[in-house]
Amino acid sequence: MIVKPVHTAKKTSLAVTQSVFIGRSLRHSLRNADAMLMAILLPVLLMLLFTYVFGGAIDSSGDYVNYVVPGIILLCAGFGSSSVAVDVAQDMTNGIIDRFRTMPIRSVSVITGHVVASLARNLLATGVVLAVALLVGFKPTAGILDWVFAVALIALFILAFTWLFAAIGMVAGSPAAAGSYGFALLFLPYLSSAFVKTDTMPEWLQWIASNQPITPVIESLRGLLMGASIREFIGWAIGWCLLILLVSLLWGMWSFRRRAGRR
Amino acid sequence: MRKYAVEIQGLYKRFGSQQVLDGIDLKVPEGSVLALLGPNGAGKTTLVNIMSTLVTPDAGTLLINGYDVSRERQKVQQSISLTGQFAAVDEVLTAEENLRMICRLSGLTGAEARIRSTELLAYFDLASARSKRAGTFSGGMKRRLDLAISLVVPKPVLFLDEPTTGLDTRSRRALWDMILQLKSQGITIVLTTQYLEEADQLADRIAVLDGGHIVAEGSPEELKSRVGGEVLELRNAEDEVIHRIPTSGSIGDVANTLQELMRQLPTETRVGIHRPNMDEVFIALTEKKMEEIV
Numbered sequence A: 001m002i003v004k005p006v007h008t009a010k011k012t013s014l015a016v017t018q019s020v021f022i023g024r025s026l027r028h029s030l031r032n033a034d035a036m037l038m039a040i041l042l043p044v045l046l047m048l049l050f051t052y053v054f055g056g057a058i059d060s061s062g063d064y065v066n067y068v069v070p071g072i073i074l075l076c077a078g079f080g081s082s083s084v085a086v087d088v089a090q091d092m093t094n095g096i097i098d099r100f101r102t103m104p105i106r107s108v109s110v111i112t113g114h115v116v117a118s119l120a121r122n123l124l125a126t127g128v129v130l131a132v133a134l135l136v137g138f139k140p141t142a143g144i145l146d147w148v149f150a151v152a153l154i155a156l157f158i159l160a161f162t163w164l165f166a167a168i169g170m171v172a173g174s175p176a177a178a179g180s181y182g183f184a185l186l187f188l189p190y191l192s193s194a195f196v197k198t199d200t201m202p203e204w205l206q207w208i209a210s211n212q213p214i215t216p217v218i219e220s221l222r223g224l225l226m227g228a229s230i231r232e233f234i235g236w237a238i239g240w241c242l243l244i245l246l247v248s249l250l251w252g253m254w255s256f257r258r259r260a261g262r263r
Numbered sequence B: 001m002r003k004y005a006v007e008i009q010g011l012y013k014r015f016g017s018q019q020v021l022d023g024i025d026l027k028v029p030e031g032s033v034l035a036l037l038g039p040n041g042a043g044k045t046t047l048v049n050i051m052s053t054l055v056t057p058d059a060g061t062l063l064i065n066g067y068d069v070s071r072e073r074q075k076v077q078q079s080i081s082l083t084g085q086f087a088a089v090d091e092v093l094t095a096e097e098n099l100r101m102i103c104r105l106s107g108l109t110g111a112e113a114r115i116r117s118t119e120l121l122a123y124f125d126l127a128s129a130r131s132k133r134a135g136t137f138s139g140g141m142k143r144r145l146d147l148a149i150s151l152v153v154p155k156p157v158l159f160l161d162e163p164t165t166g167l168d169t170r171s172r173r174a175l176w177d178m179i180l181q182l183k184s185q186g187i188t189i190v191l192t193t194q195y196l197e198e199a200d201q202l203a204d205r206i207a208v209l210d211g212g213h214i215v216a217e218g219s220p221e222e223l224k225s226r227v228g229g230e231v232l233e234l235r236n237a238e239d240e241v242i243h244r245i246p247t248s249g250s251i252g253d254v255a256n257t258l259q260e261l262m263r264q265l266p267t268e269t270r271v272g273i274h275r276p277n278m279d280e281v282f283i284a285l286t287e288k289k290m291e292e293i294v
Ligand SMILES: Nc1ncnc2c1ncn2[C@@H]1O[C@H](COP(=O)(O)OP(=O)(O)OP(=O)(O)O)[C@@H](O)[C@H]1O
Pocket: A261, A262, A263, B015, B016, B018, B020, B038, B039, B040, B041, B042, B043, B044, B045, B046, B047, B085
């Protein structure tokens, strides 16, 4: 019958809990085709825009595509990560979070599930963007090892910003509000060396552009893919990513606990 | 054996400047059904949330299934299951995926999860909707799925916050049967409801929450007798009540009373015996507040 003899539930291991939540978030991603399409299409369109429309004006040598692709990749990764804010906000405003919280499991795993799915989703999107880049004439000079480091750096960048947006999703009042923050990351790369060299900017802007976290990541990526030296940037790039990751993790965990029982 | 599944002493909870729970003492014997009644905003959901570890109280001791909520959270969580006031289903997943997910999280293996989900889908009349997304469900279907999810692994204490809100009559009756069946298995159930008939039918004890206090507690019969016993109601041809006479309800008492009245009243006068119902109990117990509002 519907009630079996009363017994307390078996303890669920953290590994099982985590894999169940990752599976859940991956299912969510697959069923949210719009967000996925947007995360790929937008960077691809921007890339075409920059290489074919602005490219000639910015750099008439025709080499601009090799300059801009690393920036586009990070723009794609950053914007893609921001959708996790909506996923998290949706969960935090739905009764299901209360159910997870009252179960004898590590309920914060529901968030890490979203983070892992976002990482998978955005690495895939990055792959697509890279493929289109190669089609429009991107010619990286990277060796195998450079590629490994480049992918690792992109993954770290995605992870850091995914956690940042997961935390934003937790404090946002609604999924719609959470979604609107994503646009910030669409603009941050413009104030960096992603599209034009920073020395073409007014001095005050130059200072912002060279000291904001995205610039060293872009320069490192550019260096890895195009064979330039990265010594000057890689430390800053990794340092910024780790700092953002750490702060976002703490902020996220704290907000998750604080929002218990409130929707 | 422990005697009480829920033991609450001196429980306080304030939100901002609003003292929602102002000293609650409550005991629920093991294997019984307690209905929490109270007007909107009385704090029923808050109390249920505190009992189910979602909300931390400001003060008070709380034992669930013998475990202290603040110190043995994990043990409490292993002993309880909550169906909240608002459906807690994953709208993107299908009904079956929802169930399997919770099965897996409750420690069942993949194969066990499949069997248990199929069982529950059939029992809650959702078998034909098993592979539809829960987001496309009607309110009542969501509610049923929600209840099914709560019963994935039966726990000794079940909290149901307005479980029958939005259910049609047939589903509601089915749920009542289920609650009584769960009770017969020794499961303790704490439910809140706005349907007083429901409390009357299901509950062994009723607690009425108002103004942060439990203003009354007892069996449905005890509460009814508090607002007065049975009365003999006499109505005129226009169906207006012209007399209400307290009565014991015995044939001798009724016959005597009627004999006296027969001479004074027209023969078309209609007679009925009225017993206080839960609606009257509820209104009487919470009416002070209503007066304050007016
Ligand atoms: N997280 C919160 N922050 C601030 N106030 C809250 C919070 N949760 C509940 N309240 C307030 O506490 C009071 C009791 O709310 P609660 O939801 O417990 O009532 P209820 O008895 O369940 O009502 P209903 O019958 O409408 O479901 C309400 O006035 C509500 O505004």
